[in-house]
Amino acid sequence: MDRLYEQTMLFDFYGELLTEHQRAVYTDALYNDMSLGEIAEERGISRQGVHDLIKRCEKILLEYENKLHLVERFVKEKKTVREIWELSKAEDGAEKDMACRLRRISELSGELLGEL
Numbered sequence: 444m445d446r447l448y449e450q451t452m453l454f455d456f457y458g459e460l461l462t463e464h465q466r467a468v469y470t471d472a473l474y475n476d477m478s479l480g481e482i483a484e485e486r487g488i489s490r491q492g493v494h495d496l497i498k499r500c501e502k503i504l505l506e507y508e509n510k511l512h513l514v515e516r517f518v519k520e521k522k523t524v525r526e527i528w529e530l531s532k533a534e535d536g537a538e539k540d541m542a543c544r545l546r547r548i549s550e551l552s553g554e555l556l557g558e559l
Contacts (some may be wrong), residue, residue, distance in 0.1 A: 447473075452514045453504040460507060461500055468493060469500045520555060527551050 449559040450473055458466055468486065472493075479490045479497075486493070508514050530544045530551075 449514075450501065451459050452517075453501075456517070457504050457507040457511075459509075461503065465496060465500050465503075467497050493517045516558065520558065521552050523555055529536055 454469060454473060458469070461469065468482055471482045472479075472483070477485075479493045482493045483490045489498075527548050530548050
C-alpha cells in the first residue's frame, strides 16, 4: 500500500478513536492538504506542535491496526470479493470452464464466511 492510501484507510477505520483536536488537525493535513504552517496558523499552535501531533496520530492509528487488523482484513476480503466478481462475470465458455469457475467461487465464498 502506498503511504497516503494507508494513512487514509487507517483514519477511515480508526479516526473516530482520536480526540476531536487530533482528528481536526489530521484531517487538515491528510484530506485538506494544508501545510504545517497553515494548520499552525489556523489552530494557534507551532509548526513543530502540528508536526508532532500528526506523527502521534499516525502512531496511534498504526497501533490500533496492529492490535485489531481491521484494515488488513478489509483489504484481503475486498480482494477476495473482487476475484469472485471477476469469476462470475467471465464470458460464457465451455461447461468445464464454468464448473472450474463455480468451484473457485464456492471456495472463495467459504473462505470469506469462515473469516466473518
